[in-house]
Amino acid sequence: MTWQPHITVATIIEDQGRFLLVEEFKAGQHVFNQPAGHLEANESLLQAALRETLEETAWEVELTGIVGIYLYTAPSNGVTYQRICFAARALKHHPQRVLDSDIVRAVWMTRDELLADPTRWRSELVPRCIDDYLNGPLHSLTLIRD
Template sequence: MIWKPHATVAVVVPDGDAFLVVKEESEGAIVLNQPAGHIEERESVFEAACREALEETGYRVELTGFLGLYIFRSPHNGVTYHRYAFIGKALEKVTNELDDGIIESQWLTESQLIENKGMLRSPLVLQCVQDYKAGREFPLDIIREF
């Protein structure tokens, strides 16, 4: 068997003290996550991040920075995820139709995420917010796609 990590993207979208998150169903549980998902074949990580944000929140986003690459080995399903985390700016809400499994999008503060820590899809949700608040940001051109 060949080991293959799951390549995913996520977007931290701040607005003042709040962050755009999605409430979604995952493996029978209701969880909170950044707009996030898998990269599709022949799709750049930039395209994937913008697409996932739109599909899961209804907002068009502009990517403004790269937060980092996060590696998470899920104790629940044994899958290793490689998460390309971006910083984005919400432009406009263009639809209320959201992906299957998405219950709603909402704006939550870091404190609210901490209060709901048991609902976070993974520890990466809070870690990405805390890294953003600590000023972690790289230029988008740190990622080179050919």
């Protein structure tokens, strides 16, 4: 069997102590995640983060830095993901835009609201990325080389 990691992006968007998250329906349960998804062919990591955020939240954002790069193996299926997590600033909301089909809604939540129910995290990367964002450092986008 060939082992192949999946490259994903995620975006942390904060506004006055609230974070833009998505509620999605996975494995029969409603869970929270950052706007996130897979890198597509012929797409840069920056483009993927912007696209996934818009598709999942209807928000245009400006990327402001890199929170971290994570290697995560999902216990549910053994798939390994490499997640590049970006920080961003919300620019413009498009409330009429239809969200991706597996997204229930986009929601602004505080860290405490998210931490209140760990059973609703998509993975432990969700709070970890928020904590890493809050604790810094935030790395320059120039770290990414296309």
